[in-house]
Amino acid sequence: MLKILVIGLGYVGTSNAVLLALKNEVVCFDLDENRVNKINEKISPIKDKQVSEYLSKKDLNIKATSRFPEDQIFDFVIIATPTNYDPESNYFDTSSVESSIKNLEKIGSKATIIIRSTLPVGFTSKLKKNYKLNEIIFVPEFLREGVALQDSLFPSRIVIGSHSEKAKIFSNLLLEGTQDKTVKILFTKSTEAESSKLFANAFLALRVSFFNELDSFSLSKDLDAKEIINAISLDPRIGDYYNNPSFGFGGYCLPKDTKQLLQNFDNVPQKIMEAIIDSNTTRKDFISDQIVKLNPKVVGVYKLVMKEGSDNIRESSVQGIMKRVKAKGIKVIIYEPHIKEDTFFNSKIYTDLNQFKKEADLIICNRNHSELKDVQNKIFTRDLFGQD
Template identity: 50%
Template sequence: MKIAVAGTGYVGLSNSILLAQHNEVWAVDVLPDKVEAVNARRSPIVDREIEDYLAHRDLNLRATTDAAAAYTGAEFIIISTPTNYDEEKNYFDTSSVEAVLTLAKQYAPEATVVIKSTIPVGYTCRVRERFDNPRILFSPEFLREGHALYDNLYPSRIVVGVPQDDPVMEERAHRFAALLQEGAIKQDIPTLFPGLTEAEAIKLFANTYLALRVAYFNELDTYAQVRGLDTRSIIDGVCLDPRIRDSYNNPSFGYGGYCLPKDSKQLLANYRDVPQNLIKAIVDSNATRKDFIAEQVLRRHPGTVGVYRLTMKAGSDNFRQSSIQDVMKRILAEGVPVLIYEPTLKEDTFRGCRVVRDLADFKACCDVILANRASADLADVPEKVYTRDLYSRD
């Protein structure tokens, strides 16, 4: 079966590899460098399983910038293009999804299109009408950065939204779910077929709950710091409750990354005519946490602040929407110089700050070093490091 996948980020590339084990897969991207890397069997993103499968597995996978070649003859077209949140419009920028829908209608009008990009609640039903295309489904992703393929090989669940009273699309939804199950290693995967809009809501509510977990334990940590208490002993005691457990409980500078900031804000926007208090509090809490972290650093009266890694977590090369950048902005606004150590950056400056590539030089030049996640790289300068990472894990 020929399958086309639009986008080669975490979602698109992990799905391409998963499905290319048993199908002919064409991965489409607008960036020639990413296409070249995939065809050379090099991962354009940091992900251990993606790197391993590209290098060592027999995959029927081809990457291209040629949409016509990829989409023509495809039975399924998966859309996994980025949908960034627009702060002014309070809405995801879904233009990349609509661009692919236009191409799919042009080159493969009979194909089943599966949207995997994160979208607002109600979006799929609207574009089915707008594009006069009943062959559009929505299937949310539940992936971690740096573990995207692993989370497709061992998924917590598979969700495929199905339009009501449409047996043809119900059959195609089950067929698509079977393709995902076929590529996975895990057996007996919980598989759900809710309505299209319910499937969209599942994604936003799931990620907003994870944001809530992060915000909760960050506020616990803020309280402990202000009151002079031992944060870890409190968290350890709280999380021994089997109803709470210890996921998403490691304090940080705030939640960030590809999904949690934009998904929580989009869900809040979807509540515009629905009573709520908690969803707004989650979004506001994250901003308050970053303010608090910046204040704690500034209280040390540093001459220069170092930012150790812009990335959100260990084992990832993504620093889009990373919380440390917002802390950095607050420190810069107070006139304190900031240096950055980020090996993945090719530029000599980032947002007006000098990038230092020599780690020893970086440590010597900084009075305080911000590290969202602790690292052995900084073990020789513990007196300079400011981190809230208590468990040395993400």
């Protein structure tokens, strides 16, 4: 049994910690006392059905602290802190990763450092030049919010950014926690692993944008987008998945990861990377114009979260629509049970769905829901397939 420190109790840190605590001793460190207390009370700090189940029902060797555990010795330290996109520098803000490493350096930790936060291309290689205590390995995380633990138990693949002995040991730890022992494990060099994460998300954003532009085309020419998508998706090279139009790609990762990858292209000739980002803005402009054309007096935003099952509103595309519609002087109200405040950017938050339905003469939703069944005549959505 190994001893593992997990830094950051968000979607990535929590699901990694739970998975590894099935067979190892796991200590979690987070600056947020609320999240720390939750882990110690066996309550999930993120909205994730399986994390909640595992914490309450499984025999996990896990505890959390908001004081850096400087007096303990770990075999592995997993860093899963945020790398938000900084619009000033046009780069990821990697300070939380760097400060975590400095803390480890300060206490002379000999642990192997595993970074699961998404990084700019070439970042690990630069870090490794200055860090002498042990190995730093980048292990990209591909989980989705809302099903974070599910994706860790049944990963699409495990990519490890090193060919070293420690890398093999860590891959075995992940494999031990998974329920799919046939999962493909790929060992790559560190910069290739960083690139694979950013290119994977750029491709997903590209796919979303493609179906959204198909939908904009269909709406403009009065065509049935669903018929077109069904017809093209039967080609096995295209596939019948991840093809449901939306207001735009959003959430925490796709917007920031595409921007970071574009920066990493630097002087490398490209057209697609820029187009993916621009296409999302164009789509939001287009959707807002469609809404404004309907002449609503009060637009109701049904939920700010990006996906059903998630409690995360970070960068959700509907917020971009909301901003544009409000700029046209149209009143916007919101139904979002995950927000405790009374207002969000000066728009009133309703917790009573019936009241919200009554007040809004047009209800916009990125994803439709059965609880809106009685007001379908008021709905504006591009959710054609009733799925994510």
